Amino acid sequence: MSDITRILEEARRGEPGSVERLTDRLYDELRQLARREMRAERANHTLEPTALVHELYLRLLSGEDAPTFENRAHFFAAAAHAIRRLLVEHARSRSRLKRGGDKKRQQMDEQALPFPEENDGRVLALEAALERLAGFDPQRARIVELRFFAGCTSEEAAAALGISESTVAREWRLARAWLHGQLEGQSLDGDGR
């Protein structure tokens, strides 16, 4: 049993701190994986976050016996959180470093990850909205996170959060409307889609 499977088992049993450990661990893995993709490409190559999550999933879990649906759900829940953190931190540091001098620019190259810069605006806008939502409705915020960052279906999100699929569908409906109300018309610094 790999340590990932072990942490997943702990998360399933509800051991304190296991979810955080899992998220931290996945964060490191995702970061490494993203860096590796970047080096292999040697060009301004971009990567789709969900592809990254799936790649990580294959890398970490496919060697094991088929992971249970529950383990899979926990994995995606933690991975969604980790990739969100990675994207947000990367977007923030990029905007910080862009304002710095040459030394900062060099630092930026070293830390570059294959996430397109034009996405930074939408990453940060989404993050701000999600943080607001989590302030008064943490469960809905988790659903949004799973949908957005791990590409989870209602079924997967339900399993990850231990609630019914119909609850997810219901909660998502209002979350969707609220998000659109928050984000519509905001400048995303992106391609305007």
Added chain:
Amino acid sequence: MDAERWRIVERLFHGALDAPPARRGEFLARECGGDAALRAEVERLLEIDGQEVDVVARYGVLPARDVAIDAERPDPLVGRVIGAYRLVKRIAAGGMGVVYRGERADGLFVQDVAVKLVRGEVPDETALRRFDLERRTLASLNHANIARLYDGGTTTEGTPYLVMEYVDGLAIDAWCTERRLTVDERLRLFAEVARAVHFAHQNLVVHGDLKPPNLLVDAQGTVKLLDFGIARLMEGSESRDGTERTLTMARLMTPEYASPEQWRGEPLTTAADVYSLGVVLHVLLTGRKPFRAAGLSAGEWERTVSEREPTRPSARVKARTPIAEDEPTTAAFAEACGTTPARLAWTLRGDVDRIVLQALRKDPARRYASALALAEDVERHLRGLPVHAREESYGYRLWSFVRRNRLVVAAAALVVLGQSFALYVSLKAEKRAQSSATHARIEAESFRRMAELSLDALLATKGQGDVQRQATLRATVVAQADHVRRQYADQRHLQANLLDALGLFCLRTGAADDEAATLLREAQHLRELEFDPASLEHALSLRSLAELETHLGHGEAAVELLERALALHRRSNEVHTDVAQAATELATALRAVGRREEARALYVEALGIRRERIGPRSLPVAEELEALAGVLVELGEREAAVAHLEEALSIRQTLLGDADVETARTRAQLAEARSR
């Protein structure tokens, strides 16, 4: 917003959604009281909800995009020499790597090439050897419509690369649009593609990523297939564990063109290419893909591609289906084919529909056996010859639907099944007790299979309206019968039992009279071949056919059949309760055509047998008494009828209780007989 107010918003939002649209305003006015801000907020959310915005696509970070070719930022690789070639310009980038246009670095002769740098990890030595071997196989692929692979190797950093023929052309779909190719011209071009794919297959090379950007047409109109075998080459170069990589590959490739089995991560086969060709053909003929992956999660897409049946292309071009931004309108597409939507639909209807759908089958074994078979069918159509493609039988599609939903209503269906087949089963059970071991085995097998078949048939109609339900039952019965004929081809006895039972099922559920007739006659024919003329098996068929005739309103024909059946039963002397049953059936048929005296005699005889064989206070006796009472009433013998019904009622009360439905029915019959 604080959590408390949010809870209120949430309650009102869902409350309004649950209310009928016409009453929403009223609901909100009542619930919000004087809080106009609250009401405005909820109304705004409801309005947005109605727009069904795909927020994930709109605000998410998910959409896959290839690297934009950024002219302003210098590409560090341009100008670099790899092997014998200098990289001149970056021309494409995708999931599998980056492609540059290259030229001979030594200037010995002018030759433009495409250099593809493979993305991914640095391969180990075994993988490299395999990469090398595959590369040689690809290099030997010499065909006018396949872009040549000239060279390959690894860069000094260890990145594998390939040097290929540079094709200056347009993607096949764009070319067809630009040249306004007619449907026939498109088909001709496609047949060339399929033949080239077949050539590669014969050389043991599978493409694995067939899609328009890999099918270029040059200025002379020659189509060239790019990237042959690249999918597998990369699989070989990068993987230590093939399946893992294949799955990743499938997820990296354009999902709409990947076959269901590729998407599930199964090994790449020629059948996967046939599927992708089907998607390409669909795009060339309708301007859109069979299914859209945009906005779906991996899981949702997998379900779509492995379960949803594609719509016929002819229906796609005329249907007012919602059109995505990147899809042409039907009118625009038809114009690009030099025709109108209506005429385009007409052209596609029939053969072309069938060809496309056969290539797109979910089950690889049910697609065209090869790319050549697909090419030939297209060419056959172009020459006006009948094509080999067949519509997937409705029955098969249902069968697979049923398989997927087998467990859903199993319990409920079993109840219905029990009723439908109660009679059939009781007959069989009685026979079984007195027949030889072989007979018993066959009867048991018949019953087991029949139970399965009818369960599936009933499952398939779950939740359907009457009209649809009839159609579904009919289709299922047809498919099941086909299955029975194949599976039990050499076991006539069993086959006859099952077809007979399917026929009766069809008849009793009202699915299809003509199909019932076919099945029952077929069973009869099989029994004639298998059993001697005095055999009771014939009596079974005669009785089934009589039921059909009765159903069709041919009372005299039913009587005639049942007379023959009863005669067989009497002669056999084998199972007396069968005689009673046959006599009862004949009596009922006689009664229906007004031959009441004869009916009475038979009911009396049957009653006697049942009393003696089953016991005087049994349900069959009660049924017989009720039937006899019915004909007695018609004959004006009211007192006798009342006496019989009293006896029947007493039996039912004892065995079933006073509250039972059947008991109540008998009581009502008795009351009516008394009142006359």
